[in-house]
Every structure is written in C-alpha cells, then in structure tokens.
Amino acid sequence: xxxxxxxxxxxxxxxxxxxxxxxxxxxxxxxxxxxxxxxxxxxxxxxxxxxxxxxxxxxxxxxxxxxxxxxxxxxxxxxxxxxxxxxxxxxxxxxxxxxxxxxxxxxxxxxxxxxxxxxxxxxxxxxxxxxxxxxxxxxxxxxxxxxxxxxxxxxxxxxxxxxxxxxxxxxxxxxxxxxxxxxxxxxxxxxxxxxxxxxxxxxxxxxxxxxxxxxxxxxxxxxxxxxxxxxxxxxxxxxxxxxxxxxxxxx
Amino acid sequence: xxxxxxxxxxxxxxxxxxxxxxxxxxxxxxxxxxxxxxxxxxxxxxxxxxxxxxxxxxxxxxxxxxxxxxxxxxxxxxxxxxxxxxxxxxxxxxxxxxxxxxxxxxxxxxxxxxxxxxxxxxxxxxxxxxxxxxx
Numbered sequence: 001x002x003x004x005x006x007x008x009x010x011x012x013x014x015x016x017x018x019x020x021x022x023x024x025x026x027x028x029x030x031x032x033x034x035x036x037x038x039x040x041x042x043x044x045x046x047x048x049x050x051x052x053x054x055x056x057x058x059x060x061x062x063x064x065x066x067x068x069x070x071x072x073x074x075x076x077x078x079x080x081x082x083x084x085x086x087x088x089x090x091x092x093x094x095x096x097x098x099x100x101x102x103x104x105x106x107x108x109x110x111x112x113x114x115x116x117x118x119x120x121x122x123x124x125x126x127x128x129x130x131x132x133x134x135x136x137x138x139x140x141x142x143x144x145x146x147x148x149x150x151x152x153x154x155x156x157x158x159x160x161x162x163x164x165x166x167x168x169x170x171x172x173x174x175x176x177x178x179x180x181x182x183x184x185x186x187x188x189x190x191x192x193x194x195x196x197x198x199x200x201x202x203x204x205x206x207x208x209x210x211x212x213x214x215x216x217x218x219x220x221x222x223x224x225x226x227x228x229x230x231x232x233x234x235x236x237x238x239x240x241x242x243x244x245x246x247x248x249x250x251x
Numbered sequence: 252x253x254x255x256x257x258x259x260x261x262x263x264x265x266x267x268x269x270x271x272x273x274x275x276x277x278x279x280x281x282x283x284x285x286x287x288x289x290x291x292x293x294x295x296x297x298x299x300x301x302x303x304x305x306x307x308x309x310x311x312x313x314x315x316x317x318x319x320x321x322x323x324x325x326x327x328x329x330x331x332x333x334x335x336x337x338x339x340x341x342x343x344x345x346x347x348x349x350x351x352x353x354x355x356x357x358x359x360x361x362x363x364x365x366x367x368x369x370x371x372x373x374x375x376x377x378x379x380x381x382x383x384x385x386x
Contacts, residue, residue, distance in 0.1 A: 010289035
C-alpha cells in the first residue's frame with residue numbers, strides 16, 4: 001500500500017500544470033497545433049461510428065426536403081414580387097457565403113465540426129443545409145466549432161409560416177423538440193405549413209437571415225383561453241444523419 | 252500499461268465523437284486500482300487535455316476532474332478496500348454524477364447507472380486477466 005506522501009507531490013505538480021494551462025488557455029499557444037494533430041483521429045472515429053447506408057427512406061426524405069425548400073422559396077419570391085408591385089423596398093441579396101464543414105462529433109443536442117476560428121467561424125453564425133436551419137455556432141476553438149442544433153433549449157428566433165404568414169417565435173425545447181410559439185390567436189396555423197425565418201440579423205451581421213426553412217408544422221396547440229397559440233415543428237433535416245453542414249460566414 | 256494507454260486513447264476518441272458516457276474516467280479508475288501510485292496522474296492529465304481539445308471545452312477542465320478523481324481513489328485506498336466491486340460501482344456512479352453535472356450533460360441518472368454497470372464488467376474482466384497472469 002502506497003503512502004499518501006508518495007503521490008501527493010506528483011498530484012500537486014500536475015495541479016500546478018493545470019493552473020498554468022488555465023492561465024494560457026485564451027492565448028491558444030499550443031492548442032492550435034494539438035487540435036490540428038487530433039483532427040484526423042476524431043474524423044476517423046466519427047466515420048467508423050457513423051457508417052450508415054443511405055436507405056430509400058433517406059433518399060425520399062432528402063427529396064422531400066428539397067421540394068419543401070423550393071416551395072418555401074417560391075412562396076418567398078411570390079411575396080417579394082408582390083412587394084415590388086406595391087413599391088415596397090426590397091433588401092439587396094445577402095452577401096453571406098457558405099462554408100462547408102464536416103461533422104466530426106455529436107453530443108446530446110450539439111454537433112462538432114472541423115472548422116474553427118482559423119476558417120473565419122464566429123460564435124453566433126448560422127448553420128444550414130440546403131436552406132434549412134440546422135443550428136447556431138455556440139463554441140469555437142482554432143480548428144473546431146460546436147453547433148447547437150435547432151432543438152437545443154437555448155435556441156430562439158422569430159419566424160413566420162409560408163402560407164398563412166402567421167408570426168411567432170421558434171424555440172428549442174430540448175430533446176430535439178422545436179416549438180413555434182407566441183402566435184396570436186387571431187392568426188392561422190395549418191398542419192404541414194412550412195415555417196421560415198423572419199430575419200433576426202444583428203448589427204454585426206450575425207443571426208438568422210430571412211427565408212431559411214425551419215421545418216413543417218406537425219401539430220397545432222390552440223386554446224381559446226390562452227393568449228397565444230403554438231405549434232410543434234418537425235425539421236426537414238435528420239440531425240442524426242448529418243455529415244456535412246454549411247456555415248453562413250461573412251457580414 | 253501499454254494496453255491501458257491504448258484503451259484510454261480509444262475511450263477519448265469515443266467520448267470526443269459519439270458518446271457522452273465517461274468511459275475514460277472508468278479506465279482511469281481501473282488503472283488507479285492496478286497501479287496505485289503517482290503514474291496515473293500524468294495519464295489523467297494528458298487524457299483530460301486531449302478530451303478537452305476534441306470536445307471544444309475549456310482546456311484543462313477534464314484534466315482537473317480526472318486528477319481529483321484519481322487522487323481521491325488513491326487517497327481512499329488507506330481507508331477502504333478499493334479492489335472490490337462495491338467500491339468500483341459507487342466510485343463510478345458518484346464520479347459520473349459529478350462529471351455530468353460539471354459538463355451539463357443530460358439523462359445523468361440513466362447514464363450514471365449504465366456507466367457503473369460497464370465499470371463493474373470491465374473490472375471483472377481486468378480482475379480475471381490479472382489473477383490468470385499471477386497464477
């Protein structure tokens with residue numbers, strides 16, 4: 001049996017080392033090098049555990065996502081045309097560019113991608129897949145970024161339905177559940193109507209640009225006694241099978 | 252020792268990509284039970300650093316947790332018989348509860364129970380191989 005004194009100095013020494021690491025953790029002196037070195041290991045491990053054959057269901061789901069996205073885009077164009085006719089101001093197309101990022105890790109309601117600070121990623125940037133909102137960048141390091149998915153409880157932004165133009169707030173409820181809440185009772189919510197972002201872009205260019213697809217309404221919760229009505233949203237993206245996502249970079 | 256290092260690297264890769272179960276903590280516990288000396292600290296230290304890099308966490312948080320966890324295991328060997336199933340299960344359960352609390356992970360009770368069962372199984376395998384080697 002070892003005496004406490006035999007391992008206590010070693011414990012203190014490594015504790016001291018951790019203290020130093022904490023002090024220099026913001027400067028990323030060695031972090032970037034080690035992060036780059038460990039990227040292939042993480043990619044390989046994720047690749048091994050994410051080997052799934054694309055089934056017919058997946059193909060149909062992708063096609064459905066494409067068609068619904070196109071439908072939402074058409075509805076947006078129609079609205080824009082109407083606005084032009086009415087001589088309303090039309091905002092110039094966004095200069096945002098898409099940066100592809102490979103998914104290399106998945107935990108609870110977050111995913112880890114292989115792009116970081118060095119690739120121009122910033123906290124708060126929006127992540128999409130074929131015009132569908134996937135989530136928002138929440139943590140970054142030099143070569144990696146954590147993306148909180150749409151169902152994450154800290155997600156919240158304004159949106160409206162494509163067909164009935166009902167406005168409300170999208171919020172993640174954890175466990176992947178998405179709620180379209182704070183919709184006035186006077187507005188109309190329909191099952192299978194597509195919900196799109198209204199646009200919550202901040203002054204620094206970060207945030208949700210308008211016209212992105214959030215998902216389809218799967219059920220409506222309307223009570224005459226309540227002030228607002230809400231709806232459950234089903235995203236068109238299968239978060240479990242994400243391999244590549246696109247980050248909206250640029251201001 | 253080499254076998255354990257390999258297992259720890261695999262567990263770090265798994266924790267960094269597909270699972271939230273604290274497998275590395277369990278391997279470090281088993282290593283502490285076998286080695287029972289200061290050599291577990293550098294392994295706990297580097298394992299934590301690597302895990303933090305993979306999970307995009309504040310570098311050093313996991314190291315600090317693993318260091319304190321292994322230190323407490325080594326400290327308790329004077330008071331209790333640590334080479335036993337109840338100790339392994341209880342230490343893993345309590346350790347994982349704290350781990351889930353620190354990192355804000357969900358379903359912590361179910362995951363803690365699951366990892367305690369895994370720890371007991373792993374301990375049984377290690378014990379079997381060690382008694383076989385000794386005889």
